[in-house]
Amino acid sequence: MADADQTFEALLDLVRRLPPTRIESNVNTLCDLAPEYADDLLGNVDQPLKLLTDSEKGKEFLGCDYNRDADSYRSPWSNTYIPESSTGPTPSPRLRQLETGLNVAFDTYREMYFEGGVSSVYLWDLEDEAEVGKEMSFAGVVLMKKTLSPSSDDTTSAPVGSWDSLHVFECQERGRSARYKLTSTVMLVMETKTEARAEGKGAEGAEGEGTVTLSGSMTRQNEVDYPLSAAVGHIPNIGRLVEDMEIKMRNLLSSVYFGKTKDVINDLRSQSGLEAKSKEDLLRAELAGRLGGKK
Amino acid sequence: MSELSVEDKSKLATRLIEQTPPGEINDVVNDIRSIIEDDNALMPHVIPALRDYNLAQLQVVDHQLSESTPAHSSLLSSAAILPGSEAGNERYVDAEGKRSFAFDHVTLTASDYQPYELPEEEETFRAELAKSLAAYTKNHFQSGFSSVTTSQFPLLPPTPPAPAPPLTTTTEPTATEDDPPAEPIITDVIEEKVGTGEVEPSPTPAVDDVVAKKEEVDEEGGLEKVDELVEEAKEEEEREEAGAEIEKEGRPVVEEDTLVAGKEVPVEEPTDVTTNDEVEPEKAVEEVAPAVQVEERKQERVENPIYTLEIVGNKYNPNNFWTGRWRTRWIVDKSAGTVSGDIKVDVHYYEQGNVQLATRHTSSFPVPTESVESQSIASQIVTTISKIETNYHLELNDVYGELGDKAFRALRRALPVTRQKMDWEKVSGYSLGSDLTKARA
Numbered sequence: 001m002a003d004a005d006q007t008f009e010a011l012l013d014l015v016r017r018l019p020p021t022r023i024e025s026n027v028n029t030l031c032d033l034a035p036e037y038a039d040d041l042l043g044n045v046d047q048p049l050k051l052l053t054d055s056e057k058g059k060e061f062l063g064c065d066y067n068r069d070a071d072s073y074r075s076p077w078s079n080t081y082i083p084e085s086s087t088g089p090t091p092s093p094r095l096r097q098l099e100t101g102l103n104v105a106f107d108t109y110r111e112m113y114f115e116g117g118v119s120s121v122y123l124w125d126l127e128d129e130a131e132v133g134k135e136m137s138f139a140g141v142v143l144m145k146k147t148l149s150p151s152s153d154d155t156t157s158a159p160v161g162s163w164d165s166l167h168v169f170e171c172q173e174r175g176r177s178a179r180y181k182l183t184s185t186v187m188l189v190m191e192t193k194t195e196a197r198a199e200g201k202g203a204e205g206a207e208g209e210g211t212v213t214l215s216g217s218m219t220r221q222n223e224v225d226y227p228l229s230a231a232v233g234h235i236p237n238i239g240r241l242v243e244d245m246e247i248k249m250r251n252l253l254s255s256v257y258f259g260k261t262k263d264v265i266n267d268l269r270s271q272s273g274l275e276a277k278s279k280e281d282l283l284r285a286e287l288a289g290r291l292g293g294k295k
Numbered sequence: 296m297s298e299l300s301v302e303d304k305s306k307l308a309t310r311l312i313e314q315t316p317p318g319e320i321n322d323v324v325n326d327i328r329s330i331i332e333d334d335n336a337l338m339p340h341v342i343p344a345l346r347d348y349n350l351a352q353l354q355v356v357d358h359q360l361s362e363s364t365p366a367h368s369s370l371l372s373s374a375a376i377l378p379g380s381e382a383g384n385e386r387y388v389d390a391e392g393k394r395s396f397a398f399d400h401v402t403l404t405a406s407d408y409q410p411y412e413l414p415e416e417e418e419t420f421r422a423e424l425a426k427s428l429a430a431y432t433k434n435h436f437q438s439g440f441s442s443v444t445t446s447q448f449p450l451l452p453p454t455p456p457a458p459a460p461p462l463t464t465t466t467e468p469t470a471t472e473d474d475p476p477a478e479p480i481i482t483d484v485i486e487e488k489v490g491t492g493e494v495e496p497s498p499t500p501a502v503d504d505v506v507a508k509k510e511e512v513d514e515e516g517g518l519e520k521v522d523e524l525v526e527e528a529k530e531e532e533e534r535e536e537a538g539a540e541i542e543k544e545g546r547p548v549v550e551e552d553t554l555v556a557g558k559e560v561p562v563e564e565p566t567d568v569t570t571n572d573e574v575e576p577e578k579a580v581e582e583v584a585p586a587v588q589v590e591e592r593k594q595e596r597v598e599n600p601i602y603t604l605e606i607v608g609n610k611y612n613p614n615n616f617w618t619g620r621w622r623t624r625w626i627v628d629k630s631a632g633t634v635s636g637d638i639k640v641d642v643h644y645y646e647q648g649n650v651q652l653a654t655r656h657t658s659s660f661p662v663p664t665e666s667v668e669s670q671s672i673a674s675q676i677v678t679t680i681s682k683i684e685t686n687y688h689l690e691l692n693d694v695y696g697e698l699g700d701k702a703f704r705a706l707r708r709a710l711p712v713t714r715q716k717m718d719w720e721k722v723s724g725y726s727l728g729s730d731l732t733k734a735r736a
Contacts, residue, residue: 010329016649017323018314029311033304033330108722112711146706159702190702194656194690210656212694218648236719243717250707254699261642261652262695264619268608271688273434
């Protein structure tokens with residue numbers, strides 16, 4: 001048996017290299033290849049969130065590893081597992097109260113930033129028995145998902161895509177403040193079409209079509225201490241933490257990451273031609289040389 | 296669920312290979328090897344996957360300097376498979392070097408070179424396309440490689456080819472002028488042949504050429520044309536110089552070798568080949584290959600061969616965590632009257648993340664039917680390809696704006712409509728406040 005770390009490192013390396021658009025099927029493949037690392041892999045690699053429906057509350061919610069019990073997922077709206085599960089854990093009553101408040105707050109956040117989509121927040125206790133009044137330590141995850149599907153009346157040029165974000169955090173209350181450790185992952189896919197426009201001038205009679213797919217996933221971490229006067233104070237604290245991180249990651253993706261791929265295209269191929277600058281000179285020298293040489 | 300056998304795992308793992316981003320095939324294969332930990336079981340499955348990957352990704356094959364060819368490169372692709380070579384013993388065509396070769400898809404090395412000789416008609420058109428495509432590639436791709444292949448069957452392998460005769464045996468300066476004018480003036484090729492003979496190169500065409508086309512500089516899309524012209528003109532001049540001072544130049548001699556090889560064509564040409572009998576081969580035949588045994592094998596031939604033009608531009612910068620590849624494939628189908636192509640761009644940026652761009656674009660245009668203003672059909676084809684690719688390149692740059700503005704905002708706004716961050720204290724906090732405060736107290 002070779003070095004276990006090496007095998008796991010190889011699995012993660014593949015995840016970093018293979019296309020983010022195929023992360024789900026690739027992770028399944030990797031789990032089949034190395035079943036002994038399946039749990040570690042699923043715990044370390046974020047995947048697109050499952051869109052589920054809580055029919056009792058008539059609302060959609062999101063599923064991930066953190067609210068899953070076997071094949072059931074806990075709904076943040078009804079606090080029940082769907083389909084029903086007797087073994088799945090639920091948060092302690094006072095944590096559930098905070099969870100309910102966070103779900104309401106992030107539902108507003110979702111509407112303001114995503115103008116659609118679905119959000120869910122799940123919390124879980126980090127201590128077996130949290131006494132009332134004692135400093136709490138807990139963990140949670142804030143999930144956001146938005147999918148742009150091609151609409152039937154505008155099939156030509158409307159871009160399609162999806163955004164999935166997971167913000168996993170741990171919180172430790174310390175007197176009149178709390179420490180939050182955050183690990184955020186954004187997974188993004190955007191696709192649009194290229195059209196006959198590409199065949200425009202100079203290439204009359206030509207026709208063409210194609211697609212452009214930009215996809216990415218990135219993970220960032222942050223750790224902060226925020227003042228905390230009351231339990232309800234966790235809501236604005238976690239809210240600000242997640243909001244700042246999402247803004248930062250969105251900017252990184254749009255400017256740094258996508259900008260970089262654009263730069264690479266222009267590195268690969270020179271639009272104006274590598275000799276464009278000196279073309280006139282070359283032509284002139286060429287003619288002069290030729291005429292001179294020919295007497 | 297029971298665990299898969301090593302055999303099944305190996306099969307499964309190799310399916311990941313085709314997804315490999317540009318320039319990272321070694322990393323991916325080594326990762327897979329670390330996971331499977333059984334090279335003996337794995338490699339038999341990896342090799343066919345690598346073969347498919349190399350062909351799809353237009354793997355560049357470097358060919359060393361040899362007696363008859365300068366160092367150059369060719370591209371692997373499905374179009375470069377030697378017609379008739381069998382699966383398992385697949386051979387590839389190095390059309391520029393007029394050779395076929397076996398290829399090791401793991402070590403990426405070529406071996407077992409054999410002569411590859413096309414009928415003259417196909418080789419002439421192919422070579423013209425190749426010359427124009429190389430000029431376009433050189434001008435637009437910093438690290439670009441191109442090759443042109445045809446589906447025409449090569450001539451049957453000659454009997455051990457006579458050692459390349461010295462230059463002086465080629466003394467049919469007028470031969471090419473008798474070429475059937477089916478292909479309107481292909482300046483490169485004809486000039487080349489004329490220039491290497493004893494006849495003084497006719498002085499006017501090239502200059503007229505350039506002057507005539509210079510006027511187009513101001514037109515839309517004129518830049519590429521000029522670029523090509525400049526390129527062609529330069530090469531022409533080099534050749535003319537070479538014709539005059541042949542001993543001093545290494546390269547023209549090599550070209551001459553390939554030309555001479557071309558002259559051998561009629562030797563092996565079976566009677567059902569109906570082209571170019573004006574090439575007055577008799578003398579050359581006697582000199583070059585006096586004792587050709589007519590072989591029983593039948594020369595195979597397709598009536599309307601297709602020509603495949605391929606370009607690959609690669610840039611790998613693993614130190615800065617990015618790699619990229621631009622692939623182009625254009626197929627000239629004269630019988631269908633179309634040139635159809637696809638362009639693929641793949642970029643991977645993986646510094647603290649994994650961001651990938653994948654573009655696919657197909658396009659087609661009619662095959663030009665006659666030379667225009669002394670621009671040959673081959674040259675027109677490449678000019679149109681150049682324009683389409685440049686337009687596509689422009690559109691790609693625009694797409695970023697569209698994706699960045701429209702799509703990204705439609706997914707998630709940079710800021711809410713209010714242009715302010717959330718007021719978290721206000722949002723729901725106080726409505727719950729009393730309860731939670733009580734719970735905490």
